[in-house]
Amino acid sequence: MFRWFETRIDPFREVPIERPPETLLAFYRHYVRQVWPVFVALVISGGAAAALEVLMFRYIGEIIDLLGKTTPERLFADYGGRFLFMALLVLLVRPLCNVLNDMIVRQTILPAFPALVRWQAHRYVIRQSLEFFQNDFAGRLATRVIQTGMALRESVVEVFGSLWFVVIYAGGAILLFAEADWRLAMPLVIWVALYGAALAWFVPRIRESARAVSHARSTLTGRVVDGYTNVMTVKLFAHAEREDAYIRESIGENVEATQKQTRLVTAMSATVSVLNCLLIGSTTGLAVWLWTQGSVTTGAIAFSSGLAIRIYNMSGWIMWVVTGIFENVGVVQEGMETLSRQHAVVDRPGAKPLQVTRGEVAFEHVRFHYGRKSGVIEDLTLRIGAGERIGLVGRSGAGKSTLVNLLLRFHDLQGGRILIDGQDIASVTQESLRGAIGMVTQDTSLLHRSVRDNIRYGRPDASEEAIRAVARQVHADGFIPSLVDPAGRRGLDAHVGERGVKLSGGQRQRIAIARVLLKNAPILVLDEATSALDSEVEAAIQDELDTIMAGKTVIAIAHRLSTIARMDRLVVMEQGAIVEQGTHDELVRRGGIYAGLWRRQSGGFLGVDEPPLSLVGE
Structure with a gap:
C-alpha cells in the first residue's frame, strides 16, 4: 500500500529542459500541473x-437533544439507526479520510514533489553559461535549488491541504x-472578517521579511562554502580572523533580518489571541441568551461552544499555516531569481550535432568584448x-584563453563566426561541440569522486x-596504487577530495590529462597542460602527448615556450x-615580439618588462 502511494509521482519523469516561468503563479503552476491528479485527491480527502x-460537533449537540426527548430504556429503540449512522461516519469514514489524506501528503507529495522540482531546476541551471556560475557563489546557487523545491512543496501542501481544510471547516461551522x-x-x-483582515495586514509583511531572511541565509x-572551498588560500595568507569578520557580517x-520577521510574527500572534477570546466569549454568551429566549436548544449551546473552542485552538495553527505559506512563497520568489534566469548561451532552434570529418578550425572576423x-x-x-x-603565444591578457573559450562557445560572439569543418559552431548543439574538443587546463579541477570516476x-x-x-x-600508475582516502578506499577507488585537493598539483594534472586521453576527441586544446608537472615528469609524458596529438587538430x-616550440605553427597575440x-x-x-619573449624567458616564465595589459580574460 505504501509503495503504491509512493510511486504516484515520478520525480525523474521525461520532460523538456525549459526555463521556469518568471511570474509567481505561473512558476507554481509549472510544477503543480505536472502532478495535478495528486493535488485534486488531496483537496477531496482534506475537504x-x-x-x-x-x-x-453537530452530532454532540444532536445527542444532547435526543437524550432529552426519550428515556434510557427507549433510547436505542427510538434512535438506534441514527446512532449507528453517526458511529459509521465517526468511527469508519472519518478515519479513512484522514488516513487517505496523510498517505497522499506523506507518502506521495513530501518525498517526491520537491525531488521533481530540484531535478528539473538542476537540469536547467547546470546548462547555464560559464559566466552565470562565475558571477555567483556556488553554495548560494546550490542552496536556492535545494530550498526552492522544499519551500514550493510546503506552500502548495498547506494551500491544497491545510488552508482548504480550514475553509471547509469555517464554512461548515x-x-x-x-x-x-x-x-x-x-x-x-465577524471573527472570520477580522481574522482575515489581520492576516491580510501581517502576512504580506511577513512574506517580504521571509524573502529577506532567505536571501541573507x-x-x-x-x-561559508566559499571560505571552505578556498581554505588553502585562507591558511596561506593567515587570514582566519579576516574570514571570521567576513562571516560575522553575514551572520549579523x-x-x-530574522529579528524583523519575529517582531511581526509576535504582533500577529497577540492580535489573533485577542480575537479568539472575543469569539469564545461572544459565541457562548449569545448562545445562552438565545436559549433563554427559547430560540435554540441546549444541544445548540453545547455544539456552538465546543466548535468555538475548537476554532480558537485551530486559529493559532491557521495563523502559522498562513505565515508558513507566505514565508515559503518568499523563499520561492528568491529562488526564482536564479532558477528562472534566461540561459545566456542557447542552442539555436533546429541545431544539429557537429560532424567532425577533418578537424579544420576557422576564426573569421571574430569580435568579442565581454559586454564592454x-x-x-x-x-x-x-x-x-x-x-x-599550433601554439598560442602572448603575455597574460593577450586573449589566448578567451579565444579558446570562444571556440568552446562558453560565450557568444559579438561579431564574426567560428567554423569547424565548415560548420558554424553557433548553429550546432553545444553538447556535440564540446564533445568534439578535448581540453586540459592549467587550473585542473577534479570531481570529489574516485580516481576511476574522474x-x-x-x-x-x-x-x-x-x-x-x-x-x-601519463605515468599516474606510479602513485595511484598508494592513494588511500579517509573511508579506507584505495587506488582507483580512492576519492580525491573537493576539486582534487587530496592530490598534488602534478597528480591532479596527470589525472586530467588521462581523462582527456580517454575522451580521444578530434580537436585537442592544451592550456598550460604541463605547467603543474616537474621537468622530469613532463619529459616522461611528452612522448605520450606527441602520440595523442598525432592526427588531431x-x-x-x-x-x-620550450613546450610549444615544436608546434607546426606559432601564433603570437597582443591585445x-x-x-x-x-x-x-x-x-x-x-626578431619581433616572439623573439623578444624567447630571449627574456627565464626559469620557464615570460619576462614582464612591459606593464601587464588590463584586459578581461586571458
Missing part, C-alpha cells in the same frame, strides 16, 4: 475530513450555527588546418583496461590581435 469533523439560529452565526462571521551559505545580517564597449578581440581571423598543431569522465562507457591504460600513459597555450605567425625558427629569425 471530506474537514466536513466530517464539523459534523462531529457558519452553516451549522445559522441552522440553529442565524444570529448565532454572527460572532463567527543563502548569502551566508555562499560565503541574517540575525537582523571596446573589444578584447577585434576582427580576428585565423585558420587552423586539419591535423595542424578518469572515466572522459568516456563514461570506457572499460577498466582502458582506464588503466591511459593512467599508465591541436591548439596549445603555454608561457613556457586581442594576431601580430605574428610562423614556426619557432622563423619567428626567432624575424
Whole structure:
C-alpha cells in the first residue's frame, strides 16, 4: 500500500529542459500541473475530513437533544439507526479520510514533489553559461535549488491541504450555527472578517521579511562554502580572523533580518489571541441568551461552544499555516531569481550535432568584448588546418584563453563566426561541440569522486583496461596504487577530495590529462597542460602527448615556450590581435615580439618588462 502511494509521482519523469516561468503563479503552476491528479485527491480527502469533523460537533449537540426527548430504556429503540449512522461516519469514514489524506501528503507529495522540482531546476541551471556560475557563489546557487523545491512543496501542501481544510471547516461551522439560529452565526462571521483582515495586514509583511531572511541565509551559505572551498588560500595568507569578520557580517545580517520577521510574527500572534477570546466569549454568551429566549436548544449551546473552542485552538495553527505559506512563497520568489534566469548561451532552434570529418578550425572576423564597449578581440581571423598543431603565444591578457573559450562557445560572439569543418559552431548543439574538443587546463579541477570516476569522465562507457591504460600513459600508475582516502578506499577507488585537493598539483594534472586521453576527441586544446608537472615528469609524458596529438587538430597555450616550440605553427597575440605567425625558427629569425619573449624567458616564465595589459580574460 505504501509503495503504491509512493510511486504516484515520478520525480525523474521525461520532460523538456525549459526555463521556469518568471511570474509567481505561473512558476507554481509549472510544477503543480505536472502532478495535478495528486493535488485534486488531496483537496477531496482534506475537504471530506474537514466536513466530517464539523459534523462531529453537530452530532454532540444532536445527542444532547435526543437524550432529552426519550428515556434510557427507549433510547436505542427510538434512535438506534441514527446512532449507528453517526458511529459509521465517526468511527469508519472519518478515519479513512484522514488516513487517505496523510498517505497522499506523506507518502506521495513530501518525498517526491520537491525531488521533481530540484531535478528539473538542476537540469536547467547546470546548462547555464560559464559566466552565470562565475558571477555567483556556488553554495548560494546550490542552496536556492535545494530550498526552492522544499519551500514550493510546503506552500502548495498547506494551500491544497491545510488552508482548504480550514475553509471547509469555517464554512461548515457558519452553516451549522445559522441552522440553529442565524444570529448565532454572527460572532463567527465577524471573527472570520477580522481574522482575515489581520492576516491580510501581517502576512504580506511577513512574506517580504521571509524573502529577506532567505536571501541573507543563502548569502551566508555562499560565503561559508566559499571560505571552505578556498581554505588553502585562507591558511596561506593567515587570514582566519579576516574570514571570521567576513562571516560575522553575514551572520549579523541574517540575525537582523530574522529579528524583523519575529517582531511581526509576535504582533500577529497577540492580535489573533485577542480575537479568539472575543469569539469564545461572544459565541457562548449569545448562545445562552438565545436559549433563554427559547430560540435554540441546549444541544445548540453545547455544539456552538465546543466548535468555538475548537476554532480558537485551530486559529493559532491557521495563523502559522498562513505565515508558513507566505514565508515559503518568499523563499520561492528568491529562488526564482536564479532558477528562472534566461540561459545566456542557447542552442539555436533546429541545431544539429557537429560532424567532425577533418578537424579544420576557422576564426573569421571574430569580435568579442565581454559586454564592454571596446573589444578584447577585434576582427580576428585565423585558420587552423586539419591535423595542424599550433601554439598560442602572448603575455597574460593577450586573449589566448578567451579565444579558446570562444571556440568552446562558453560565450557568444559579438561579431564574426567560428567554423569547424565548415560548420558554424553557433548553429550546432553545444553538447556535440564540446564533445568534439578535448581540453586540459592549467587550473585542473577534479570531481570529489574516485580516481576511476574522474578518469572515466572522459568516456563514461570506457572499460577498466582502458582506464588503466591511459593512467599508465601519463605515468599516474606510479602513485595511484598508494592513494588511500579517509573511508579506507584505495587506488582507483580512492576519492580525491573537493576539486582534487587530496592530490598534488602534478597528480591532479596527470589525472586530467588521462581523462582527456580517454575522451580521444578530434580537436585537442592544451592550456598550460604541463605547467603543474616537474621537468622530469613532463619529459616522461611528452612522448605520450606527441602520440595523442598525432592526427588531431591541436591548439596549445603555454608561457613556457620550450613546450610549444615544436608546434607546426606559432601564433603570437597582443591585445586581442594576431601580430605574428610562423614556426619557432622563423619567428626567432624575424626578431619581433616572439623573439623578444624567447630571449627574456627565464626559469620557464615570460619576462614582464612591459606593464601587464588590463584586459578581461586571458
